[in-house]
Amino acid sequence: MADFTRAGEPGQKHDFRLVATDIDGTLINSERLLSQRTISVLGAVPVPVVLVTGRPLRWLEQLNEQLPAPLPAICANGAVIYDPHTDEVLRTETLSREVLVDVVRRLRDAVPDVSLAVEVEDGRSFLHESTWPRLWVDQRVRVIATPDELTSVPAVKLLARSMTADPDDFLELVSKILGDTAEATRSSSSALVEISATGVTKAAGLAWFCEREGIDAEQVVAFGDMPNDIPMLAWAGHSVAMGNAHPAVRAVADECTATNNDDGVALYLEKSFNL
Structure with a gap:
């Protein structure tokens, strides 16, 4: 069961314009698969969904194969921003x-x-x-x-x-x-x-992407489970930790949902968007 905390009743109305989600330990289960419920919810959410991950660009393939259509991705903890529709890297920040x-x-x-x-x-x-x-x-x-x-x-x-x-x-x-x-x-x-x-984090990458799309931080809901998600969760207007999240992640999040194995992201989005 989801453990919703610190932000009122689950399912309260939010004016989200973008969903930002980590992949491993968050969107996919422990077998590295998307559940059918999660796939259905991602297809029904009426706002853009962006993957924000520590994964490298080449590791998007195994996820995109499970989706009806690939999603925009902020990879390598914010260092690479990728548009799958044009197969174009929009931005790269490297260690010299x-x-x-x-x-x-x-x-x-x-x-x-x-x-x-x-x-x-x-x-x-x-x-x-x-x-x-x-x-x-x-x-x-x-x-x-x-x-x-x-x-x-x-x-x-x-x-x-x-x-x-x-x-x-x-x-x-x-x-x-x-x-x-x-x-x-x-x-x-x-x-x-x-x-x-220096300066490259999931938050910085997501902020760049949202500015490009004309979306404010307050209009973003973000999901994560590990320390590399903390900057993104702190930046987003609303942050949700997974039930399996690292204690430091739970400490900074506005709410906590179910685990990744229990479709925590899908559950939260269903309630938020009345799906």
Whole structure:
């Protein structure tokens, strides 16, 4: 059952003009699938729906295959904004080579077991060190030949992994190491930190998209479950945490809905739009 809190009765009328939703742990279930209920609701919502995700551009394929039509997407935690109808990247914010070199040096000096990878070519390709766990086979994913290759081109995201650290402690450590040189966040249940250029967050990407569409923050409802969603939830006029959300996410959200496995986003939208 949904746990609606802090914003009155569920189903109260809101003047939402845009729905912004995370994907993993939010819109899809633990099997990485959209339920039929969620698919139906997304098709019935009378306002635009935008995906705001830590996923790279290439990982949209598995979601779009389940949808009647692809949705606009803000990828890599705000670094890449993509229009699926024109197959066009509208905006990219990258970590420069100079910043990458600096950040990689700091991480290698401070974290003995760190393993690193980068999202490049707007998130269409992924380069990683040999120590990075290879969880899938994809021609767009490859191991680097030399350490310098990791910083050879600008990246939309740098990823740092520790096999021994606590996930929250590792994020705190990396954030201290970086200072104001870059943005650090996490969306994984493991000790995996995602690093973006300074100022790049889900909130910044969504704000750019909404300004382009003439939509104010107060007209946006946003859904999320992990720390990388916090800037977006704080920016949006109305924020909803999933029932399975990280405690820090629940703490900043206006309301909490059901879990991703219980169609929390669909349930909330049905009530909000009287679907």
